[in-house]
Amino acid sequence: MKTLIAISIITLVAVALVSQLHFAHAQLAQQTSAKQYINLRAEVWNEFFRMTTAAFTVGAIVSGTMIWLVWRFRESNPKNKSPTKWEHLEDPTSGSYEEEGH
Amino acid sequence: MVLELQKPRPVWQIMFSTHHTDVGYLYTITGLTFLFMAGVLAMIIRTHLFFPGQGVLISDSATFNRIFTVHGLTMLFLFALPVANGIGNILVPIMVRYKDMAYPKLNAIAFWMNPVGGALLWLGFADTTWVSYAPYSIIRAPGPAADMFIFGMKILGISSILSSINFVVTILKCKHPDLPLRRVPLFAWSMLTVSLMTIVAMPTYAAALIMMLTDRLGISGFFNPFAGGDPIAYLHLFWFTFHPEVYIFLLPAIGMMYEIIPRFSRKPLYSQASGVFAFVMLGIIGFASWGHHMYSTGMDFTTKVVFMIGTLAAVPASGMHVFNFLATMWGGRIKFAAPMKFAVGGIALFFSAGAGGVLNSAMPLDFISHGTYWVVGHMHLFLTGTIGFGFVAMVYYMFPYITGRMYSEKWANVHFIGMFWGTVQVFFTQHLLGLEGMPRRIYDYPPEFTSWTQLNQIASVGAWILGASFAVFLASLIYYSAKGKPANMDDPWGLGGKYYYPVAAKNPHGGHSGY
Numbered sequence: 001m002k003t004l005i006a007i008s009i010i011t012l013v014a015v016a017l018v019s020q021l022h023f024a025h026a027q028l029a030q031q032t033s034a035k036q037y038i039n040l041r042a043e044v045w046n047e048f049f050r051m052t053t054a055a056f057t058v059g060a061i062v063s064g065t066m067i068w069l070v071w072r073f074r075e076s077n078p079k080n081k082s083p084t085k086w087e088h089l090e091d092p093t094s095g096s097y098e099e100e101g102h
Numbered sequence: 103m104v105l106e107l108q109k110p111r112p113v114w115q116i117m118f119s120t121h122h123t124d125v126g127y128l129y130t131i132t133g134l135t136f137l138f139m140a141g142v143l144a145m146i147i148r149t150h151l152f153f154p155g156q157g158v159l160i161s162d163s164a165t166f167n168r169i170f171t172v173h174g175l176t177m178l179f180l181f182a183l184p185v186a187n188g189i190g191n192i193l194v195p196i197m198v199r200y201k202d203m204a205y206p207k208l209n210a211i212a213f214w215m216n217p218v219g220g221a222l223l224w225l226g227f228a229d230t231t232w233v234s235y236a237p238y239s240i241i242r243a244p245g246p247a248a249d250m251f252i253f254g255m256k257i258l259g260i261s262s263i264l265s266s267i268n269f270v271v272t273i274l275k276c277k278h279p280d281l282p283l284r285r286v287p288l289f290a291w292s293m294l295t296v297s298l299m300t301i302v303a304m305p306t307y308a309a310a311l312i313m314m315l316t317d318r319l320g321i322s323g324f325f326n327p328f329a330g331g332d333p334i335a336y337l338h339l340f341w342f343t344f345h346p347e348v349y350i351f352l353l354p355a356i357g358m359m360y361e362i363i364p365r366f367s368r369k370p371l372y373s374q375a376s377g378v379f380a381f382v383m384l385g386i387i388g389f390a391s392w393g394h395h396m397y398s399t400g401m402d403f404t405t406k407v408v409f410m411i412g413t414l415a416a417v418p419a420s421g422m423h424v425f426n427f428l429a430t431m432w433g434g435r436i437k438f439a440a441p442m443k444f445a446v447g448g449i450a451l452f453f454s455a456g457a458g459g460v461l462n463s464a465m466p467l468d469f470i471s472h473g474t475y476w477v478v479g480h481m482h483l484f485l486t487g488t489i490g491f492g493f494v495a496m497v498y499y500m501f502p503y504i505t506g507r508m509y510s511e512k513w514a515n516v517h518f519i520g521m522f523w524g525t526v527q528v529f530f531t532q533h534l535l536g537l538e539g540m541p542r543r544i545y546d547y548p549p550e551f552t553s554w555t556q557l558n559q560i561a562s563v564g565a566w567i568l569g570a571s572f573a574v575f576l577a578s579l580i581y582y583s584a585k586g587k588p589a590n591m592d593d594p595w596g597l598g599g600k601y602y603y604p605v606a607a608k609n610p611h612g613g614h615s616g617y
Contacts, residue, residue: 008425009421009422044469044470045470047466047467048461048467051460051461051464055458055460055461059453059457062424062428063450063453065428066446066449069431069432070436073433073434073435074438080435083368083435084368086368086369086370087368087598090599090600091600092364092370092597092598093364093365093370093371094599
């Protein structure tokens with residue numbers, strides 16, 4: 001699980017940064033002619049759609065996971081009738097994953 | 103065990119108390135009062151913008167400017183900060199196992215500065231915007247409103263610094279010696295982080311306010327271009343304080359979710375260490391990104407890239423919180439009582455607002471969205487969607503312990519549905535308005551711009567739904583604190599286990615028997 005989290009975080013950063021490089025390159029090479037100004041406007045909107053695609057993709061994955069979590073682990077789910085192993089403790093929130101070797 | 107309801111104490115006994123839970127109640131109730139006052143201003147603004155070109159509610163632009171200025175100031179400094187401080191006051195000493203805050207009298211003084219600062223802001227009703235842009239705020243903003251704004255903010259800033267010093271000393275110096283700092287609950291960690299940030303950030307704004315005052319008096323010309331000053335310098339000083347302040351508003355709400363989510367998932371927090379790491383990271387990164395508010399002020403390319411990367415560095419730390427919440431819920435047996443509903447709703451909207459933030463931080467895109475309603479939508483999605491949901495979750499969580507009575511789950515559901523629906527409708531639509539090119543802070547717009555009209559009307563309907571949900575919340579708070587069923591203090595939601603911190607908070611003068 002921790003590896004999955006680490007990979008997800010690295011992917012998030014990579015998606016955010018890589019999609020910027022194209023525009024950064026374009027801006028460094030920019031000239032002042034009207035034609036290139038229009039090109040840059042196109043680049044900006046291209047960048048916008050790239051980033052919204054990235055944001056919506058990651059957002060859909062996280063939101064989808066959350067919706068599934070809410071549906072699957074709600075206490076009224078028939079698969080979830082029996083108490084969790086932590087509920088046998090005096091305080092279910094007081095244990096720790098690290099101590100139990102997860 | 104059902105505890106007998108305690109005999110209500112006289113109000114003056116709470117008002118003049120220096121005990122941490124009493125000061126916490128005062129902070130929380132004051133903050134909620136200002137929330138409803140600022141909410142009324144928001145309803146006026148949105149109703150006005152429903153009708154283009156008619157001025158139904160507000161007859162002139164100056165009044166409109168005053169209303170949105172005071173709305174913003176109140177929500178940020180008289181609702182968000184006091185409620186965070188209030189819950190912090192109630193829980194932090196208990197979480198670090200100390201009898202009170204480190205400096206109880208200073209704590210009470212810090213609270214009582216809030217009504218004074220609030221009175222100055224509301225009686226002045228300045229029109230400077232909450233940023234108080236120079237040179238307008240120096241040259242043109244009418245007094246005494248602008249001067250009252252300066253003094254009001256000064257008092258609120260001093261209050262923030264005093265309460266922050268108190269939190270830092272309480273957590274670092276007064277915690278029980280058997281409690282290692284890494285084991286301190288994450289809500290207390292969030293308060294420690296924001297307190298340290300406040301101590302570093304706030305003096306800069308305090309200096310800027312003094313410079314602004316002397317500029318207004320004609321003694322100096324720091325930000326006055328006619329006297330050789332630089333208005334952009336004010337923006338640097340302002341955003342050096344107030345970009346970190348965004349995290350100062352946000353992190354306590356995240357900390358509150360850390361208290362609620364494991365409890366209602368009936369299992370331990372997935373990772374204490376990653377929560378601590380993410381708080382500290384956000385505390386540091388918060389100072390590396392203020393320039394992204396000023397891309398369009400003529401900054402050079404390299405500086406902009408540095409600020410862009412600094413801003414994006416907040417993504418992994420924020421992601422760690424989200425993953426920590428999801429991993430905590432995974433494998434649990436979740437009870438969706440009101441606090442959990444609001445906490446989960448807050449996480450979903452936190453992610454949406456964060457995605458918008460990534461787009462804002464990219465400098466080419468920032469030029470498109472700068473000064474438009476996109477920014478209004480993004481900022482409000484954070485403030486309402488994450489901070490608002492986190493705080494409301496915590497108010498429901500603490501309600502049985504503060505009042506001794508149970509709220510109505512049915513009306514809390516109505517509140518949740520209305521608040522979630524309204525937040526999405528009004529603030530997502532404002533993003534679209536920004537892409538349609540509507541500038542922020544405008545009094546009116548031409549009815550011929552049909553897309554603006556339609557989107558504004560959708561946003562206003564969303565705002566009314568949001569407002570109605572808060573009317574339900576207010577009525578529910580008042581009615582059920584007096585007429586609600588007596589709560590089972592050991593386990594108000596039937597989750598099992600021991601609720602150490604809120605139970606100890608219920609009995610403020612009887613020691614912390616939870617340990």
